[in-house]
Amino acid sequence: MTFTQEKTLADEVRADFPILHQEVNGKPLVYFDNAATSQKPLFVLNTLRDYYEQYNSNVHRGVHTLSAKATDAYEAARDKVVKFINAASRQEIVFTRNATEAINLVAYSWGMNNLQPGDEIILSVMEHHSNLVPWHFVAQKTGAVLKFVELTPEETFDLEQFNKLISDKTKLVSVVHVSNTLGCINPVKEICAIAHKYGAKVLIDACQSVPHMPIDVQQIDCDWLVASGHKMCAPTGIGFLYGKLELLRSMPPFLGGGEMIADVFLDHSTYADLPHKFEAGTPTIGEVIGLGAAIDYLTGIGMDKIYTYESELTSYLFEQLGQIPEIRIYGPKPKVAGLGRAALAAFTASNVHANDLSTLLDQEGVAIRSGHHCTQPLHRYLVIPATARASLSFYNTPEEIDVFIKALKETLDFFGSFST
Numbered sequence: 001m002t003f004t005q006e007k008t009l010a011d012e013v014r015a016d017f018p019i020l021h022q023e024v025n026g027k028p029l030v031y032f033d034n035a036a037t038s039q040k041p042l043f044v045l046n047t048l049r050d051y052y053e054q055y056n057s058n059v060h061r062g063v064h065t066l067s068a069k070a071t072d073a074y075e076a077a078r079d080k081v082v083k084f085i086n087a088a089s090r091q092e093i094v095f096t097r098n099a100t101e102a103i104n105l106v107a108y109s110w111g112m113n114n115l116q117p118g119d120e121i122i123l124s125v126m127e128h129h130s131n132l133v134p135w136h137f138v139a140q141k142t143g144a145v146l147k148f149v150e151l152t153p154e155e156t157f158d159l160e161q162f163n164k165l166i167s168d169k170t171k172l173v174s175v176v177h178v179s180n181t182l183g184c185i186n187p188v189k190e191i192c193a194i195a196h197k198y199g200a201k202v203l204i205d206a207c208q209s210v211p212h213m214p215i216d217v218q219q220i221d222c223d224w225l226v227a228s229g230h231k232m233c234a235p236t237g238i239g240f241l242y243g244k245l246e247l248l249r250s251m252p253p254f255l256g257g258g259e260m261i262a263d264v265f266l267d268h269s270t271y272a273d274l275p276h277k278f279e280a281g282t283p284t285i286g287e288v289i290g291l292g293a294a295i296d297y298l299t300g301i302g303m304d305k306i307y308t309y310e311s312e313l314t315s316y317l318f319e320q321l322g323q324i325p326e327i328r329i330y331g332p333k334p335k336v337a338g339l340g341r342a343a344l345a346a347f348t349a350s351n352v353h354a355n356d357l358s359t360l361l362d363q364e365g366v367a368i369r370s371g372h373h374c375t376q377p378l379h380r381y382l383v384i385p386a387t388a389r390a391s392l393s394f395y396n397t398p399e400e401i402d403v404f405i406k407a408l409k410e411t412l413d414f415f416g417s418f419s420t
Ligand SMILES: *Cc1c(COP(=O)(O)O)cnc(C)c1O
Pocket: 035, 036, 098, 099, 100, 101, 128, 130, 131, 176, 178, 179, 180, 205, 207, 208, 228, 239
């Protein structure tokens, strides 16, 4: 093992996550489904509890004390997001229910209003359904054409092919930063630089990068970026959209109602300033405050430290999986990926279906996912029906990888003894 410290980051933080300390099917839980949703530390749970116990109140409307306190906490969470991803202004951060809603906001507000027949949208074959289906809607409605970046032989984003696909017809490039299936880290800064040369806008789906590495939207120079709170230690029901100020200013509202207006008349209305223009109705106040707490918690550890530790976990995971000949892992090997690789492995076993693998591992207390992980087109591209996926977080340990590998080997042996 090549862990740089005797006491790992996981050793320091595990006590913060009550849910990890339980048995599942009589075995200690090994939670390796972090790419689907992360667990929440006590600090976030207590922040939610404090909000509901002590100052639950609607925001932006009341002058009474509780409402002022809730509004302050809600807006303070926005400032935390701003700092966390280095946005230039608090007006650039819009709270949404999740990343999916944030992409739909851009698709409806910008896509439906700015694209014409023959305009091109470049996506990639590794996109999550959330970054495909909204663009299907836009293409169907506007006549825009969808183009797809494929994979290199190492199963990473093919930048060379992207360079050939892009042209003056390209109006939008919308790509994932870190693939939730391949684990590759895509060269988003280069993608933005290339796209901007052609005058195209770029949306980055950062669901799998924001929770695991430092992110700087000004350095990436993306036009929009989206993420979901529930994958970064925050509650479900909260995500955010980052957008460059002038661009967000130029976009019409997506949903209409309270909170997003300046003045309302019977037959028309004027809109509130950014970011409230895009936050119609009572927001998910507790969840936003919970997201702020999650950011405090992650920042307290340090995103660099999280990335370094998870990279060590990745190497160890690959080393161990590599010793099982029946296993085929998708996406780049940690060494091949010049940009690094996320701490997850989607794989198939030659003689066992992914669903059987995850069912049997669950009997050993090991939670992994099986299926298409909302990347059905990618699975079709790779000509596989499903993969099993182990996805790790900074609170996972090398010992848990050992438990997972042992259970996996036993499962494969069990099936092997039938087939021979
Ligand atoms: C999870 C995920 C999404 C969608 O997130 P929701 O929280 O379901 O909106 C989109 N893209 C990627 C890469 C994801 O991992």
